[in-house]
Amino acid sequence: MNTSVLRRTLQAAAATGGAAALLLAVASGASAHVGVTPDKTEANSYALLTFAVPHGCDTSGTTKVAITLPQELNDAQPTVNPNWTVEKVTEQLAGPKKLADGTSITKRTSQIVYTAKAPLAHELRDALVLSVKLPDAAGSTLYFPTLQSCETGQTDWSEIAKDGEDPHSLKAPAPSITVTAPAGTGHGDTAAASDAHSASLSAEQAAVTDSGADARSWAGLAAGIGGLVLGGAAFFRSGRRKPGTDRAAK
Numbered sequence: 001m002n003t004s005v006l007r008r009t010l011q012a013a014a015a016t017g018g019a020a021a022l023l024l025a026v027a028s029g030a031s032a033h034v035g036v037t038p039d040k041t042e043a044n045s046y047a048l049l050t051f052a053v054p055h056g057c058d059t060s061g062t063t064k065v066a067i068t069l070p071q072e073l074n075d076a077q078p079t080v081n082p083n084w085t086v087e088k089v090t091e092q093l094a095g096p097k098k099l100a101d102g103t104s105i106t107k108r109t110s111q112i113v114y115t116a117k118a119p120l121a122h123e124l125r126d127a128l129v130l131s132v133k134l135p136d137a138a139g140s141t142l143y144f145p146t147l148q149s150c151e152t153g154q155t156d157w158s159e160i161a162k163d164g165e166d167p168h169s170l171k172a173p174a175p176s177i178t179v180t181a182p183a184g185t186g187h188g189d190t191a192a193a194s195d196a197h198s199a200s201l202s203a204e205q206a207a208v209t210d211s212g213a214d215a216r217s218w219a220g221l222a223a224g225i226g227g228l229v230l231g232g233a234a235f236f237r238s239g240r241r242k243p244g245t246d247r248a249a250k
Helices: 001-031 189-204 206-211 211-247
Strands: 035-039 046-053 063-070 086-096 104-120 126-133 141-143 146-150 155-156 177-179
Touching: 035 177, 046 063, 046 086, 104 126
Parallel strands: none
Antiparallel strands: 035 046, 046 126, 063 104, 063 146, 086 104, 141 177, 146 155
């Protein structure tokens, strides 16, 4: 096989291996802590927030997950998960709070608490979903401090990066989302908002039952890497057969 061709093949394989290693590192790092994934982030819209519980406390199984709502939210609708019981915790406001529709409230939901019917084993993961109405505050970041209690010990996911601090340096960062500007012009269209809410609710079951999505993602990544390796091997073998082919032609 031509030396330059062999060198390029080995360099491509090394690059592919490095990229695969980087993808694996990113994927494992992203799933290392309790985090939240929204199905949408537009201001003044209804959104489904999926909180991932990827592991227990050290090697201890998870027994309870208490999600604290930011002050910008007045309520949240928890999705039923067959593995957990759930309750809303309310708090009395210092004074009446006027809402956009002209009504006022004196209490708000401050926490959603999921309690496991049986401890969630350390090596297993689950997803907890909340439906919320995002505030009309594009550009703001909402933090959801989450206390994860286990059979032994607990982890308080409540750290918030200070100005100039790298959020990735935090050991137990609070789950958070950033509210974005509305995509369309129907910002105040109540009917459109209602339709969006209905569509979001219809997707809840898929979000809850898709706890195996990570496993499928890992399988897809592994299959892709395997295909690249096999392709490189086939290319290498085809190069080695060329001298014999030339002699036969002569």
